[in-house]
Amino acid sequence: MDLHKNKMETKMKxxxxxxSGIVAALTAGAFLSTSALAQKxxxxxSITLVVPFAAGGxxxxxxxxxxxxxxxxxxxxxxxxxxxxxxxxxASTKVARxxxxxxxxxxxxMGMATANALYDKLPYDPMQDxxxxxxxxxxxxxxxxxxxxxxxxxxxxxxxxxxxxxxVTMANAGPGAVSQLCGLLFQSRMGVxxxxxxxxxxxxxxxxxxxxQVDLLCDQTTQTIPYIKDGRVKAYGTTTLKRLPAxxxxxxxxxxxxxxxxxxxxxxxxxxxxxxxxILDKLNAALKKAxxxxxxxxxxxxxNIDIVSPDKMxxxxxxxxxxAEINKWGPIIRKANIPD
Ligand code: ASP
Numbered sequence: 001m002d003l004h005k006n007k008m009e010t011k012m013k014x015x016x017x018x019x020s021g022i023v024a025a026l027t028a029g030a031f032l033s034t035s036a037l038a039q040k041x042x043x044x045x046s047i048t049l050v051v052p053f054a055a056g057g058x059x060x061x062x063x064x065x066x067x068x069x070x071x072x073x074x075x076x077x078x079x080x081x082x083x084x085x086x087x088x089x090x091a092s093t094k095v096a097r098x099x100x101x102x103x104x105x106x107x108x109x110m111g112m113a114t115a116n117a118l119y120d121k122l123p124y125d126p127m128q129d130x131x132x133x134x135x136x137x138x139x140x141x142x143x144x145x146x147x148x149x150x151x152x153x154x155x156x157x158x159x160x161x162x163x164x165x166x167x168v169t170m171a172n173a174g175p176g177a178v179s180q181l182c183g184l185l186f187q188s189r190m191g192v193x194x195x196x197x198x199x200x201x202x203x204x205x206x207x208x209x210x211x212x213q214v215d216l217l218c219d220q221t222t223q224t225i226p227y228i229k230d231g232r233v234k235a236y237g238t239t240t241l242k243r244l245p246a247x248x249x250x251x252x253x254x255x256x257x258x259x260x261x262x263x264x265x266x267x268x269x270x271x272x273x274x275x276x277x278x279i280l281d282k283l284n285a286a287l288k289k290a291x292x293x294x295x296x297x298x299x300x301x302x303x304n305i306d307i308v309s310p311d312k313m314x315x316x317x318x319x320x321x322x323x324a325e326i327n328k329w330g331p332i333i334r335k336a337n338i339p340d
Pocket of ligand 1: 202
């Protein structure tokens with residue numbers, strides 16, 4: 001009898017325990033919204049890192065370099081997706097319209113600022129449609145010529161393009177790409193009009209320059225330093241105000257007469273607008289960690305790429321810079337009459 005009574009008491013206590021647990025869980029559930037639960041679990045699947053240019057190009061290379069350590073820091077794979085075309089604006093549109101769940105992130109360069117002045121109407125607003133994770137790195141550019149192009153230095157190049165005009169071809173990665181900006185600023189400063197040929201990225205453009213199918217290309221140093229060093233392309237000048245340590249024999253365009261010619265390609269990481277702050281914080285921490293990996297640092301340094309200072313590697317560091325760059329490049333681009 002006692003045994004039976006004890007059993008009944010235990011059963012009742014158990015029921016009470018279970019039901020109070022359920023009540024507690026339901027109460028907590030009322031406070032934890034679905035999105036909070038989703039954030040808590042984030043990331044529970046792979047993350048897509050959208051790159052706005054072709055595989056094998058400079059933007060793609062920087063993205064692939066940081067995707068692996070970012071994935072390690074987040075405990076999920078970061079998969080690079082190349083969304084090519086229209087100088088990066090197709091990818092920007094896609095990212096602006098993607099779900100703000102933290103599973104789509106975006107690496108783009110200063111084209112995020114210059115496209116504003118190059119296109120009459122963009123389907124996205126760089127200052128309204130994105131969240132900002134942080135700046136990444138600054139990449140210099142070099143004006144390159146195919147190996148067999150007759151001029152051996154900038155002075156000879158000047159005479160050559162004046163004599164040949166639109167017979168000279170210049171590759172770029174479309175309106176909004178920095179290769180296009182650099183090429184057209186160069187033509188504007190020289191007062192010449194060459195034949196501009198758009199590619200889906202400077203990866204394929206460089207392949208054609210190496211193959212001799214196109215004469216000139218203004219490209220970032222990410223892939224080009226080894227080709228310059230072993231003479232497979234000609235380097236006519238850097239777009240920096242100081243010579244680059246990796247190629248000290250290549251003069252700057254500034255010192256060869258194009259005073260103040262400076263294009264340093266800054267990069268930023270974004271998400272669609274509306275990604276919750278705790279996820280943005282985790283992405284920012286993963287980006288910082290990735291950029292501090294010794295292997296990443298070394299590989300960027302070898303390509304003369306500068307990792308940005310910690311204050312720029314922040315959401316505000318990127319947002320403020322983007323705003324300033326939109327204001328800086330608008331007048332320069334309009335004055336240079338780009339696109340032509
Ligand atoms: N950075 C681009 C690429 O990766 C090209 C460009 O902006 O000119 O192809």
